[in-house]
Amino acid sequence: SEMLSKDLKDCPLCFRTSLKSLKNKKQYVLNALITKYTNARVEGKNNTIKVLKRVSFGFRSFKNLRLRVLLREKIQVI
Secondary structure: OHHHHOOHHHOOHHHHHHHHHHHHOHHHHHHHHHOOOOOHHHHHHHHHHHHHHHHOOOOOOHHHHHHHHHHHOOOOOO
16 A cells, blocks of 8 residues: 555656556455455366367367367256
8 A cells, every 4th residue: 555655756667567557456456355256267167168179179060069068067958
């Protein structure tokens, strides 16, 4: 908090960009620290899909890849 209230000219050059970003996004950073919400589940699912894409490079169609992802996530396929 002290660093954010100081004038940026008093800070070393290597910190100015970071401190300027923190000043501009201060409310968002505080919200992220206060709330318990994260995007960890979404990132985990994205990682799973990327790994499946890498492992199953030889799938002939998107439909087969989609079915594999849905089966992996235990989503009922109709």
